[in-house]
Amino acid sequence: MHVLVLGAGQLARMMSLAGAPLNIHISAFDVVSGQMIHPLTQEVQGHGLENAIQQADVITAEFEHIPHDVLHQCEQSGKLLPGAQAIKTGGDRRLEKALLDEAGVKNAKYFVIKTRDDFDSAIRHVGIPMVLKSALGGYDGKGQWRLKSTTDADAIWPEMQQCIEASDNQAIVAEEFVPFDREVSLVGARGKDGQWVVYPLSENIHTDGVLSLSTSIDAQMLQQQGKTMFEAVANTLNYVGVLALEFFDVQGQLLVNEIAPRVHNSGHWTQQGADTCQFENHLRAVCGLPLGSTKLIRPTCMVNILGEDTLPSEILATEGCHIHWYGKEKRSGRKMGHINVSADYYAELERIICSLADILPADAFPAVHQFASQHK
Amino acid sequence: MHVLVLGAGQLARMMSLAGAPLNIHISAFDVVSGQMIHPLTQEVQGHGLENAIQQADVITAEFEHIPHDVLHQCEQSGKLLPGAQAIKTGGDRRLEKALLDEAGVKNAKYFVIKTRDDFDSAIRHVGIPMVLKSALGGYDGKGQWRLKSTTDADAIWPEMQQCIEASDNQAIVAEEFVPFDREVSLVGARGKDGQWVVYPLSENIHTDGVLSLSTSIDAQMLQQQGKTMFEAVANTLNYVGVLALEFFDVQGQLLVNEIAPRVHNSGHWTQQGADTCQFENHLRAVCGLPLGSTKLIRPTCMVNILGEDTLPSEILATEGCHIHWYGKEKRSGRKMGHINVSADYYAELERIICSLADILPADAFPAVHQFASQHK
Numbered sequence: 176m177h178v179l180v181l182g183a184g185q186l187a188r189m190m191s192l193a194g195a196p197l198n199i200h201i202s203a204f205d206v207v208s209g210q211m212i213h214p215l216t217q218e219v220q221g222h223g224l225e226n227a228i229q230q231a232d233v234i235t236a237e238f239e240h241i242p243h244d245v246l247h248q249c250e251q252s253g254k255l256l257p258g259a260q261a262i263k264t265g266g267d268r269r270l271e272k273a274l275l276d277e278a279g280v281k282n283a284k285y286f287v288i289k290t291r292d293d294f295d296s297a298i299r300h301v302g303i304p305m306v307l308k309s310a311l312g313g314y315d316g317k318g319q320w321r322l323k324s325t326t327d328a329d330a331i332w333p334e335m336q337q338c339i340e341a342s343d344n345q346a347i348v349a350e351e352f353v354p355f356d357r358e359v360s361l362v363g364a365r366g367k368d369g370q371w372v373v374y375p376l377s378e379n380i381h382t383d384g385v386l387s388l389s390t391s392i393d394a395q396m397l398q399q400q401g402k403t404m405f406e407a408v409a410n411t412l413n414y415v416g417v418l419a420l421e422f423f424d425v426q427g428q429l430l431v432n433e434i435a436p437r438v439h440n441s442g443h444w445t446q447q448g449a450d451t452c453q454f455e456n457h458l459r460a461v462c463g464l465p466l467g468s469t470k471l472i473r474p475t476c477m478v479n480i481l482g483e484d485t486l487p488s489e490i491l492a493t494e495g496c497h498i499h500w501y502g503k504e505k506r507s508g509r510k511m512g513h514i515n516v517s518a519d520y521y522a523e524l525e526r527i528i529c530s531l532a533d534i535l536p537a538d539a540f541p542a543v544h545q546f547a548s549q550h551k
Numbered sequence: 552m553h554v555l556v557l558g559a560g561q562l563a564r565m566m567s568l569a570g571a572p573l574n575i576h577i578s579a580f581d582v583v584s585g586q587m588i589h590p591l592t593q594e595v596q597g598h599g600l601e602n603a604i605q606q607a608d609v610i611t612a613e614f615e616h617i618p619h620d621v622l623h624q625c626e627q628s629g630k631l632l633p634g635a636q637a638i639k640t641g642g643d644r645r646l647e648k649a650l651l652d653e654a655g656v657k658n659a660k661y662f663v664i665k666t667r668d669d670f671d672s673a674i675r676h677v678g679i680p681m682v683l684k685s686a687l688g689g690y691d692g693k694g695q696w697r698l699k700s701t702t703d704a705d706a707i708w709p710e711m712q713q714c715i716e717a718s719d720n721q722a723i724v725a726e727e728f729v730p731f732d733r734e735v736s737l738v739g740a741r742g743k744d745g746q747w748v749v750y751p752l753s754e755n756i757h758t759d760g761v762l763s764l765s766t767s768i769d770a771q772m773l774q775q776q777g778k779t780m781f782e783a784v785a786n787t788l789n790y791v792g793v794l795a796l797e798f799f800d801v802q803g804q805l806l807v808n809e810i811a812p813r814v815h816n817s818g819h820w821t822q823q824g825a826d827t828c829q830f831e832n833h834l835r836a837v838c839g840l841p842l843g844s845t846k847l848i849r850p851t852c853m854v855n856i857l858g859e860d861t862l863p864s865e866i867l868a869t870e871g872c873h874i875h876w877y878g879k880e881k882r883s884g885r886k887m888g889h890i891n892v893s894a895d896y897y898a899e900l901e902r903i904i905c906s907l908a909d910i911l912p913a914d915a916f917p918a919v920h921q922f923a924s925q926h927k
Contacts, residue, residue, distance in 0.1 A: 188571075192568055192571055192572070195564075195568055195591055195878075196568070196873070196874060196875040196876060196888075197874060197876060198876040198878055213592055213594075215571055215591065215592075216589055216591075216592055216594065218589075218592065218594055450870060450871060450893070451873070459867065464864060464867055465864055465865070465867045465868035466868075467867060467868075467873075468870040468871065470870065472848065472849060473848060488840060488841055489841070491835065491840055491841045491843060492841035492842075494826060494844040494846065495826060495844065497572070497827075497843075498572060498573060499572040500572060500573060500574040502571075502574055512572075517826070
């Protein structure tokens with residue numbers, strides 16, 4: 176089985192590692208260079224989308240901001256899973272919010288802004304404080320604003336207008352500010368036959384808008400809410416593959432914040448923590464194989480490695496710690512890899528994460544140090 | 552880090568998969584073709600041993616029957632781990648038995664046979680019944696004889712003689728027949744600094760001389776004996792890397808049967824069952840990184856897939872079952888892959904293995920069916 180992944184980053188790389196034992200071969204398609212490359216060796220395997228499509232049995236994606244002409248060409252081959260609509264929805268905040276409404280899952284009130292008049296309507300409809308997000312292309316905290324008082328609207332509008340005018344189909348989505356206690360996410364997989372499974376929820380900590388820690392949690396009531404919403408969204412999209420839902424947890428009530436139509440950073444803990452990892456389950460789903468068990472094997476916390484290309488070797492000597500480098504060139508703030516930390520019990524997991532604060536530098540791993548200071 | 556593996560089979564392949572997350576790149580050197588290839592993609596990366604040695608930071612091996620000139624050239628580069636002597640010892644039954652004596656570990660009485668006179672001396676020294684094994688090149692049950700009565704000596708001698716004369720340095724090692732209850736093995740790793748770790752013992756079932764099932768076991772008294780012998784053998788060889796010891800269990804007393812100076816088929820269960828798998832620990836050892844925890848995460852049984860290139864998809868749907876294909880062309884009896892079966896408890900593991908007998912065909916998986924008939 177030959178799976179073509181649109182996008183050639185770490186998610187394609189980890190799919191490649193998860194696919195090899197199943198004799199599933201992964202090629203990555205770099206939408207910028209138009210090259211087909213092996214995601215592990217970086218060997219160039221071919222040129223041009225048409226050629227890449229022809230060689231593939233199945234086509235999938237590792238990110239949602241894919242040029243629409245590429246998506247359509249893939250969809251026409253009948254090999255693209257999940258479908259173009261699901262991928263586009265993940266890449267357009269307007270479509271995403273409309274989907275959540277259609278699926279009947281709780282999400283924050285919103286209003287789409289194209290003009291200054293829309294902005295005023297948004298303030299009336301959504302209320303203050305509000306969060307403003309570009310509809311297209313925003314991720315990891317970029318293209319976002321907050322409005323705490325109407326008097327600040329004039330001050331931020333020029334930047335918003337510039338963003339809207341910078342591309343043809345751009346808009347800004349105004350959203351009610353949700354006073355959430357924490358962010359949690361649910362990763363699950365849905366097969367071609369409509370069967371679906373979800374992993375245990377994970378709790379996510381962001382630092383400067385980028386995910387820094389993601390830990391499996393044991394929370395039955397929340398898990399049940401998350402499952403119901405996963406089913407609604409996945410079925411509405413007739414989704415095939417791994418799908419991630421990010422939620423706000425507001426005093427035990429989940430609201431969907433966003434969806435990701437792909438394997439997700441908040442699911443990396445499943446490599447050590449779950450019976451079948453998210454990368455294998457995504458491949459099983461799109462290849463029409465039975466889904467694997469998503470059972471928690473060990474409580475696990477994923478620590479993102481941002482902008483660093485070396486770690487103290489004591490990390491490897493720490494029981495339950497596994498490093499996953501992405502083979503990338505070092506760049507400030509870049510996701511270079513992650514550490515999965517596992518233990519038999521949650522209390523033990525906390526103890527190990529606290530001990531990592533003695534090993535990992537505070538400037539590169541502020542969330543670990545914050546965790547340690549809160550739990551010591 | 553670039554590690555060259557002498558041999559281009561499934562062990563190099565699985566090292567490649569285990570090394571990628573640590574940014575350790577594996578090339579395999581095919582000693583027959585003289586080509587350097589990527590063990591996953593089979594891409595040819597270079598030609599000739601000298602070139603391969605130059606490109607490598609570290610050289611290791613996935614099998615012990617390596618031409619001595621190749622071993623010596625690698626050893627001279629100062630990059631070979633474990634050393635040539637350890638690898639040669641694993642490939643020569645005479646050296647192996649001498650090592651076990653030197654290390655002071657219990658093993659079956661033996662005598663080396665080159666001539667018919669030696670054979671008679673062996674019968675006097677070792678006694679009847681005896682097992683006869685070619686010193687070089689015998690594995691998976693090939694090149695072995697049994698002598699149950701002195702009157703049969705004349706009948707088997709011509710075949711033994713032919714074996715001895717077929718190559719320069721060949722001999723046959725006569726060994727006392729050990730009435731063992733079962734075969735168990737211990738896989739461990741020793742680092743450059745002399746630190747060492749071992750995995751839990753596994754119990755091995757062979758079918759027609761080929762390993763068919765290997766299951767982690769919880770046996771403290773045996774584990775202690777195994778550890779002591781591992782330490783003795785590994786230190787005697789000043790070993791670096793993963794080393795496997797195969798034992799006869801004779802009423803709770805372990806005798807070393809043989810050693811394998813490499814990752815071993817009876818350690819494949821560690822991919823799902825241990826905190827750090829044997830492939831990662833081998834790479835950590837030879838690369839001078841700290842060894843990873845060998846703690847049992849889940850009781851796990853490995854089922855070899857012999858001569859089959861497809862499996863019923865229900866296997867993937869069974870909780871705790873993970874398939875590892877080797878990407879090889881189908882050949883009768885060939886090791887094509889393995890299934891790791893994991894569970895939270897041993898009783899649950901037994902139940903799952905029994906349920907596999909309803910899914911896997913009896914002719915291809917006789918050991919699974921035998922297990923099921925004994926445990927139902």
